[in-house]
Amino acid sequence: EDKVVQSPLSLVVHEGDTVTLNCSYEVTNFRSLLWYKQEKKAPTFLFMLTSSGIEKKSGRLSSILDKKELFSILNITATQTGDSAIYLCAVDSNYQLIWGAGTKLIIKP
Amino acid sequence: DADVTQTPRNRITKTGKRIMLECSQTKGHDRMYWYRQDPGLGLRLIYYSFDVKDINKGEISDGYSVSRQAQAKFSLSLESAIPNQTALYFCATSDWADSVQETQYFGPGTRLLVL
Numbered sequence: 001e002d003k004v005v006q007s008p009l010s011l012v013v014h015e016g017d018t019v020t021l022n023c024s025y026e027v028t029n030f031r032s033l034l035w036y037k038q039e040k041k042a043p044t045f046l047f048m049l050t051s052s053g054i055e056k057k058s059g060r061l062s063s064i065l066d067k068k069e070l071f072s073i074l075n076i077t078a079t080q081t082g083d084s085a086i087y088l089c090a091v092d093s094n095y096q097l098i099w100g101a102g103t104k105l106i107i108k109p
Numbered sequence: 110d111a112d113v114t115q116t117p118r119n120r121i122t123k124t125g126k127r128i129m130l131e132c133s134q135t136k137g138h139d140r141m142y143w144y145r146q147d148p149g150l151g152l153r154l155i156y157y158s159f160d161v162k163d164i165n166k167g168e169i170s171d172g173y174s175v176s177r178q179a180q181a182k183f184s185l186s187l188e189s190a191i192p193n194q195t196a197l198y199f200c201a202t203s204d205w206a207d208s209v210q211e212t213q214y215f216g217p218g219t220r221l222l223v224l
Contacts, residue, residue, distance in 0.1 A: 096157070
């Protein structure tokens with residue numbers, strides 16, 4: 001059975017800290033791994049990763065994939081209160097997205 | 110205007126009632142999806158459709174049905190609502206032509222409460 005596991009489930013840090021969110025997966029036919037950010041409304045796309053070792057960056061956010069060890073990490077440096085959200089990881093397996101439960105990140109001022 | 114819209118945005122109903130949630134998109138995407146989201150469980154796929162003539166069950170289709178009226182419209186029905194169907198429901202779309210990627214674009218969600 002395909003599954004995606006995110007850790008930690010929740011995390012509270014102070015503004016300015018760096019955080020690392022984890023996503024591990026076991027799927028039958030890996031095509032890509034995606035990260036989404038969900039604030040109060042719908043998830044919004046952050047990154048798509050298909051190849052191991054190639055870092056994707058967008059401002060203070062970055063992500064990398066390890067297809068040998070079957071995991072990805074999402075890093076956020078110099079966190080701000082606006083980074084508070086649920087971060088969702090999903091893996092495209094056979095053209096369906098398998099979703100993790102999400103990591104709830106709270107940034108305290 | 111939003112690319113993916115859902116109606117209603119909030120709904121309260123009683124056990125046993127039939128309700129319909131509607132989704133429309135202006136992105137021109139072939140693929141459409143219905144998910145529910147419950148705290149601590151992430152997103153779970155209910156049904157998906159790769160084109161107007163293609164409907165597929167997802168992980169948790171029991172108690173739900175769908176209709177793909179047109180490329181742009183995908184409706185979710187709860188035939189006889191029950192309290193454990195209380196959840197946040199999302200519609201999403203993606204582009205078949207984008208063969209490598211499965212980036213999905215989400216509607217704003219419908220918050221459903223079944224009493």
